[in-house]
Amino acid sequence: MQNNILIVEDDMAIREMMAFSLRREGFDTFKAASGHEALEQLNQVHPDLIVVDWGLPDMSGIDLIDMIRRDDVIKEVPIIMLTARAEENDKVKGLERGADDYLTKPASMLELMARIRAHLRRSKGFELNHKLEFQGIVMDAGAHEVMIDGEALNLSLTEFKLLKLFLQNPNKLLAREHILNHIWGRNTFVEDRTVDVHILRLRKALKAHRKDKWIQTVRGVGYKLAS
Amino acid sequence: MQNNILIVEDDMAIREMMAFSLRREGFDTFKAASGHEALEQLNQVHPDLIVVDWGLPDMSGIDLIDMIRRDDVIKEVPIIMLTARAEENDKVKGLERGADDYLTKPASMLELMARIRAHLRRSKGFELNHKLEFQGIVMDAGAHEVMIDGEALNLSLTEFKLLKLFLQNPNKLLAREHILNHIWGRNTFVEDRTVDVHILRLRKALKAHRKDKWIQTVRGVGYKLAS
DNA sequence: GTAATTTGTGACAAAACTGTCACCAAGATG
DNA sequence: CATCTTGGTGACAGTTTTGTCACAAATTAC
Incomplete structure (x- = not known):
């Protein structure tokens, strides 16, 4: 049972490198280069976690998070915001608007993997273990x-x-x-x-x-x- | 209904400053200066989230997390590790061993608050919304x-x-x-x-x-x- | 020790639940 | 259209659940 990760990132090099790293760690990946592409994907697949960039060509990652959080079917999916925006108030804004985690670029792939696993552990584990x-x-x-x-x-x-x-x-x-x-x-x-x-x-x-x-x-x- | 945060931090200045900031943000706080003191507190109170330092006088914060995760009553409490250890493999270790989040000192109080809220949103919201x-x-x-x-x-x-x-x-x-x-x-x-x-x-x-x-x-x- | 109070217990009757069945209705096929 | 198959339905009987009650047992108070 593979966990599916959706990567929403317009920079192709970063996107592909992330997908490669994730697959090597045993995850299945979906990819989207824009907010709208991500929403279309989310109509067809339910990823276990989403990694979102802030600056997307057609909308901000923040707006995408808003939309996801308002969708009855997928609103609970864990979201990690991965972005170059490192200001304190950007972090606060991202977290407040619905990200579960916030990581600044350039980011260690090892750290990203560990954070992905921590979030999956909580979202999956809560259900499995709630006895x-x-x-x-x-x-x-x-x-x-x-x-x-x-x-x-x-x-x-x-x-x-x-x-x-x-x-x-x-x-x-x-x-x-x-x-x-x-x-x-x-x-x-x-x-x-x-x-x-x-x-x-x-x-x-x-x-x-x-x-x-x-x-x-x-x-x-x-x-x-x-x- | 106030959320309770347990602060496990041996440095008194940091501990008190954190407690002050948290109380100003509307949280109730419990404090512990060591791992054993934290465990004693956890026998009597169930905080909504724990902030743990790595270097404690009597045990490592990692070992404390292990113990919490093994306790049937409190194992699901969200834990944020807040520590000066900033190496990549420290972060990976902390997250793998059970922390939900990892923040390095010196840390922005604003960012810490936003992360606390994000974790509470998930742990509390999951229960409320799971219908x-x-x-x-x-x-x-x-x-x-x-x-x-x-x-x-x-x-x-x-x-x-x-x-x-x-x-x-x-x-x-x-x-x-x-x-x-x-x-x-x-x-x-x-x-x-x-x-x-x-x-x-x-x-x-x-x-x-x-x-x-x-x-x-x-x-x-x-x-x-x-x- | 005695009396009063509280809890434990078996039994009862009524209500609710459950699975089955026979018959009817609806749909599919030749 | 006639026939066969499948789903809908009311009724039935047996089982389980439920709340109550009276009596016995245990505990507490004087």
């Missing part, structure tokens, strides 16, 4: 999955939500009312004791893996997930 | 919520998963078998026609908001969400 974990209990809320010691745990929707609330608040005391409002909302009336019953059920589900003990009762207040 | 949308249907899978034109839609778990599959694949044709495998997995046998019944149910749920028409039948193959 809630506590003592061997792993939840991917987006995928609606709970794994304990490598085994899938089957929970009802209410119990799933309850466990998620605990995993989002490890070692924090959750008052019954807080739990009530969070799981059932403020516009639904359920008995206070319903929380306790669901806690019982969640504990039962976790018991097969000896994880029920982490849900601890704080008498008179509520419960907490703690080791 | 699936199609023609007024908005799903936050992590929160198990579906909103249509501002109104919550109540779906059963199976229908929720089905809608999610569609929203993840807008304008793509999904064969029945693909849907079957995705929702029920390969180890559960259900009749082919079960898909059609669940499509019916999903369409019924969407009908109240006139959104059922976006689920389109492709005869002999399956279904697609398309406008």
Whole structure:
């Protein structure tokens, strides 16, 4: 699975040298010599990161960044601005207008590669790694999955939500009312004791893996997930 | 809601100046003069971003980054390395070992602020904006919520998963078998026609908001969400 | 020690969910 | 047009989920 980098650079020598270096580092590249060419490319391909020059023949790199950030499909792509403009206020402007990083020419290819990797690590890693974990209990809320010691745990929707609330608040005391409002909302009336019953059920589900003990009762207040 | 920045810097003059500048820009700050002090702070507070020097009295900033990246609770915090080490291979090393950004001293405070904001924009914005949308249907899978034109839609778990599959694949044709495998997995046998019944149910749920028409039948193959 | 309060628990009934089926409607083919 | 194939649909039965309740157990207070 190759990462794709879009290079937006009007100087052909620089563009080709960059593409060559990137390909040698294992990336696939797309190239554009102007802002409009870049936008056309972006209608057809979704690069994993874009390297943008400031001075393009048909628009400024800043304007291109603006447009990308406004496009619902590609707005989140990491962008590194690579330009000869080295003034402090240029850097501030580029970063404020939506670049994730700003590098001045002439730039070390090694440094550029390292920065590309750092940004990909964050944008890709966030998605891959965004799980809630506590003592061997792993939840991917987006995928609606709970794994304990490598085994899938089957929970009802209410119990799933309850466990998620605990995993989002490890070692924090959750008052019954807080739990009530969070799981059932403020516009639904359920008995206070319903929380306790669901806690019982969640504990039962976790018991097969000896994880029920982490849900601890704080008498008179509520419960907490703690080791 | 203030963003919290942890400054890990042994030079008191630099540390205080940074803290002052950050506070003037609206950030709250925590301070640490050493790696161990930083780790102790991180046991009690969760900053939104960390600025780390390389040369600390008790450990290198690189080692501190390693430790942070290995901690399940705080590993995703953005880190900017701010250091006098300006060699190319230092930069590469810092970025490879987990820094999101690398800035050499003496550094412009304005540039540092702009970079801090860029990183916060990404780490905070990713979470806030990561929703699936199609023609007024908005799903936050992590929160198990579906909103249509501002109104919550109540779906059963199976229908929720089905809608999610569609929203993840807008304008793509999904064969029945693909849907079957995705929702029920390969180890559960259900009749082919079960898909059609669940499509019916999903369409019924969407009908109240006139959104059922976006689920389109492709005869002999399956279904697609398309406008 | 006793009484009061809080939490744990099993059981129940109602509601919701789920997959299947038979029949009808729509579309494709010869 | 007739026939066959595929998708839409309402209904059904079984399972699961859900909230409540009464009683037992545990904890706290006097």
